Amino acid sequence: MADPHHVPTLDGFDVFTVRLYRLGLCISAVGLALLAASLLVSESSQDGLCWVLVFVGAALSAANMHLYDKRIRWVIGASGWVGGALLLLAPHVPAAWSPWVFYAGAGFVFVVLSGFALKEQFCFKIAFLRLVPLVLATSLIPLLAEERTVAGMMLVMASVMYGLLAVAKLRMPLHFDIGNKGAYQI
DSSP, X not given: OOOTTOOOOOOHHHHHHHHHHHHHHHHHHHHHHHHHHHHXXXXXSSOHHHHHHHHHHHHHHHXXXXXXXXXXXXXXXXXXXXXXXXXXXXXXXXXXXXXXXXXXXHHHHHHHHHHHHHHHHHHHOOGGGXXXXXXXXXXXXXXXXXXXXXXXXXXXXXXXXXXXXXXXXXXXXXXXXXXXXXXXXX
């Protein structure tokens, strides 16, 4: 995690990866908003394109995260891989198991998004971000129960919080995401 008081020299790769990380946050926020809208308006069962956007945003951020602690980096990255694998596996399992596998994958993707919300809350004291993990985790219950309106409302809250996070990150100088390179655990 970054130290906003330390101003490192950023090379081109640093700038590129910070921008990709922030782009991933933006894509996730848009994906969550579209997913919420789809749940509230349409009758689609798993709202495929919206889930793809949420996953792509989470994966893009996970691939370009700058975290000092290697264990936290591993948990976030591994959750993204497990989530993606389960989302891809869901259509290929028996129909009775498919929703469980799909939403387990969604849960792992939500772990990634929650990890970034907590990271940003810890680094930059954006207080409402503590609620993101609770809202995302709790939204899985109505999603699995096919209570689309309840799930949609919860995901509206998550998308607003994540959208505010994305906007806050876009307004910060790029070096805030890097911090002291000497403090990273290899």
